[in-house]
Amino acid sequence: MTTPPPAVQFLATDGSFAPSAGSDEYLPYIEALSDEQHEQFYRDMAVIRRFDTECTNLQRQGQMALWPPSHGQEAAQVGSARATRRQDHIFPSYREHVVAKIRGVDIMGIVELMRGTTLGGWDVNDPKNGNFHGYTLVLGTQTLHATGYGMGINFDGAVGTGNADTDTAVIVYFGDGSTSEGDVNEAMVFAASYQTPTVFFLQNNQWAISVPVSTQARVPLYLRPRGFGIPSVQVDGNDVLASYAVSAKHLDDARNGLGPSYIEAQTYRIGAHTTSDDPTRYQNDEQLAYWVARDPIVRFEAFLKNKGASEAFFADVEQEASDFAADIRRRTLELPNPTIDNLFDHVYSEPHPLITEQKAWLANYEASFGGDK
Amino acid sequence: MAVEELPLAKAINAGLRKAMTDNDKVLLMGEDIGTLGGVFRVTEGIKAEFGDKRVLDTPLAESGIVGTAIGLALRGYRPVCEIQFDGFVYPAFNQITTQLAKLTNRGRGTLTMPVVIRIPYGAHIGAIEHHMESPEAYFAHTAGLRVVSPSTPNDAYWMIQESIESNDPVIFFEPKSRYWPKGPVDLDASASPLHASRVARTGTDATLVGHGAMVTMMLQAAELAASEGVSLEVIDLRSLSPVDYAPILDSVTKTGRLVVCQEAAGFVSVGSEIAATVAEKAFYSLQAPVIRVSGFDVPMPAPRIENLYLPDVDRILEAVDRSLAF
Numbered sequence: 001m002t003t004p005p006p007a008v009q010f011l012a013t014d015g016s017f018a019p020s021a022g023s024d025e026y027l028p029y030i031e032a033l034s035d036e037q038h039e040q041f042y043r044d045m046a047v048i049r050r051f052d053t054e055c056t057n058l059q060r061q062g063q064m065a066l067w068p069p070s071h072g073q074e075a076a077q078v079g080s081a082r083a084t085r086r087q088d089h090i091f092p093s094y095r096e097h098v099v100a101k102i103r104g105v106d107i108m109g110i111v112e113l114m115r116g117t118t119l120g121g122w123d124v125n126d127p128k129n130g131n132f133h134g135y136t137l138v139l140g141t142q143t144l145h146a147t148g149y150g151m152g153i154n155f156d157g158a159v160g161t162g163n164a165d166t167d168t169a170v171i172v173y174f175g176d177g178s179t180s181e182g183d184v185n186e187a188m189v190f191a192a193s194y195q196t197p198t199v200f201f202l203q204n205n206q207w208a209i210s211v212p213v214s215t216q217a218r219v220p221l222y223l224r225p226r227g228f229g230i231p232s233v234q235v236d237g238n239d240v241l242a243s244y245a246v247s248a249k250h251l252d253d254a255r256n257g258l259g260p261s262y263i264e265a266q267t268y269r270i271g272a273h274t275t276s277d278d279p280t281r282y283q284n285d286e287q288l289a290y291w292v293a294r295d296p297i298v299r300f301e302a303f304l305k306n307k308g309a310s311e312a313f314f315a316d317v318e319q320e321a322s323d324f325a326a327d328i329r330r331r332t333l334e335l336p337n338p339t340i341d342n343l344f345d346h347v348y349s350e351p352h353p354l355i356t357e358q359k360a361w362l363a364n365y366e367a368s369f370g371g372d373k
Numbered sequence: 374m375a376v377e378e379l380p381l382a383k384a385i386n387a388g389l390r391k392a393m394t395d396n397d398k399v400l401l402m403g404e405d406i407g408t409l410g411g412v413f414r415v416t417e418g419i420k421a422e423f424g425d426k427r428v429l430d431t432p433l434a435e436s437g438i439v440g441t442a443i444g445l446a447l448r449g450y451r452p453v454c455e456i457q458f459d460g461f462v463y464p465a466f467n468q469i470t471t472q473l474a475k476l477t478n479r480g481r482g483t484l485t486m487p488v489v490i491r492i493p494y495g496a497h498i499g500a501i502e503h504h505m506e507s508p509e510a511y512f513a514h515t516a517g518l519r520v521v522s523p524s525t526p527n528d529a530y531w532m533i534q535e536s537i538e539s540n541d542p543v544i545f546f547e548p549k550s551r552y553w554p555k556g557p558v559d560l561d562a563s564a565s566p567l568h569a570s571r572v573a574r575t576g577t578d579a580t581l582v583g584h585g586a587m588v589t590m591m592l593q594a595a596e597l598a599a600s601e602g603v604s605l606e607v608i609d610l611r612s613l614s615p616v617d618y619a620p621i622l623d624s625v626t627k628t629g630r631l632v633v634c635q636e637a638a639g640f641v642s643v644g645s646e647i648a649a650t651v652a653e654k655a656f657y658s659l660q661a662p663v664i665r666v667s668g669f670d671v672p673m674p675a676p677r678i679e680n681l682y683l684p685d686v687d688r689i690l691e692a693v694d695r696s697l698a699f
Binding site (some may be wrong): 093124136144148150151152183187351 | 485
């Protein structure tokens with residue numbers, strides 16, 4: 001096993017509280033957590049895993065064009081998302097389903113994307129969506145958007161004022177494959193140059209579809225940003241407490257005007273890259289078993305049980321997860337197909353004669369079949 | 374009426390200053406555009422006037438420039454990016470075509486992308502590889518982008534401001550060989566909207582259509598033709614996406630003949646698209662096939678033989694002769 005030991009960890013694999021060397025500066029964030037917050041972390045992870053299974057099933061039943069599962073990466077995502085503040089902005093890749101949910105997005109928007117009824121899914125400018133920007137499928141492009149957004153925050157003077165409710169950070173999610181893209185590296189250049197309040201959150205799930213991370217990098221990926229002048233840390237991404245504390249610290253630093261930073265969350269994609277993938281062609285059993293033994297939900301469940309969480313709590317979460325998944329299934333099957341308007345109406349925000357002409361032509365053409373009764 | 378004689382480069386400079394004065398969300402970003410004023414000095418003096426938070430000398434990374442401009446637009450800014458030369462836009466092609474052009478559509482009416490990308494383009498300057506290309510077709514082919522190119526200082530002054538006011542992304546192609554000659558600029562009122570084409574010279578025997586530096590060449594051709602008794606109408610496209618077809622179709626209805634002129638290679642070009650559309654919409658008015666006068670379908674050549682590649686007045690007139698012979 002070539003995976004190096006994570007730098008920051010609070011929970012051992014068996015769920016016992018065992019802070020790693022080098023985790024001291026993050027400990028205050030852990031100590032400030034309440035039992036209710038702990039239970040919320042667990043609830044977030046368990047509900048999204050059930051959702052994820054439901055969506056995979058829906059794809060297998062022909063109800064979705066594609067599903068990218070997040071199975072195994074729940075702790076990295078929940079910890080970092082729960083560390084954001086209301087005013088922060090989130091730039092996702094395309095697997096951060098629970099981050100969307102935590103920020104307030106109705107994640108039917110994600111289902112609509114993956115079923116194939118829209119190219120968008122939610123309105124980032126609607127306050128109830130928690131500044132959660134659109135999913136981005138072209139790898140790494142969103143890291144530049146997040147950096148440019150952070151440049152704007154700086155120009156607006158919305159960092160380093162000491163006001164915890166208005167100083168604003170940006171967190172951007174990307175994967176180990178993306179780190180080889182030019183855009184991710186250009187984003188680090190710009191972020192360092194303009195000292196943007198950007199937290200680069202790398203989920204290293206060890207695989208870019210079928211290519212192992214060792215093909216992307218011959219050094220641990222968290223060392224790469226240091227060459228750009230960006231401080232970085234490696235965290236056990238399957239430990240929700242570690243993910244939370246490290247993210248909270250670096251988001252605070254960003255809001256306080258200390259510039260960008262970079263977190264590598266070591267995690268593992270337990271399932272396929274997407275439902276179009278067959279991981280049995282490239283994953284090896286030994287590595288899979290290693291990571292299954294480090295399942296983030298099992299580990300946190302053991303932690304909560306050690307702390308005395310009740311059976312009723314776990315039963316309640318189980319019920320919520322089932323209800324949530326059932327509701328998603330029902331609403332997925334009720335989704336209407338898009339219309340002609342969807343094809344033409346928002347290509348431009350202002351009138352465009354070619355689009356107007358083509359829309360009218362298609363409407364007439366369709367009507368010529370007498371279907372518009 | 375305040376009219377000033379300005380070269381096209383200075384007219385863009387004046388238009389940028391006006392837009393930045395009117396709206397403090399407008400900012401400029403690009404390589405060497407601040408302290409140096411850009412390699413063509415189009416942004417000369419603007420950093421000194423507006424400061425380094427409005428005029429950004431960015432790191433040398435085109436995808437980074439456009440990608441961060443998208444982020445700034447999401448934050449409410451109206452960035453104007455400069456790409457140093459036509460042939461250096463390709464590192465940003467992904468951000469322009471998959472993100473900038475598509476975010477408004479993805480947003481279903483909730484997002485706008487008011488980003489302008491200024492690109493000096495075209496030849497006639499004796500420069501080495503990648504410095505004299507005409508890549509406008511790539512962008513005109515991409516849904517979600519607006520593509521324009523002024524040919525006069527007056528249009529440059531107004532069209533840059535109208536592009537900045539647009540809530541859609543605009544690729545703004547600047548004919549670099551026309552940067553220096555002066556022309557009148559009416560500082561009080563815009564002559565026409567951003568996407569209108571313009572009849573630059575009226576005539577009755579055949580119609581010439583083109584954009585950018587080619588407009589000057591078409592006007593020279595028309596002048597020569599007139600001395601031989603041939604009356605050519607010249608239309609300056611101004612906008613390559615969308616194309617304003619009404620003046621073109623009106624003209625072809627009158628003259629019955631069309632010659633489309635462009636520096637770009639002809640295969641799958643803006644000129645090809647116009648030829649096809651006119652053939653579709655004005656078939657019964659045409660007295661001759663639509664003829665294209667284009668660059669060849671080869672790489673932009675070394676500058677010592679650029680004149681072999683580039684359409685010139687003689688090649689335009691040769692095409693007119695062929696058209697009139699039908």
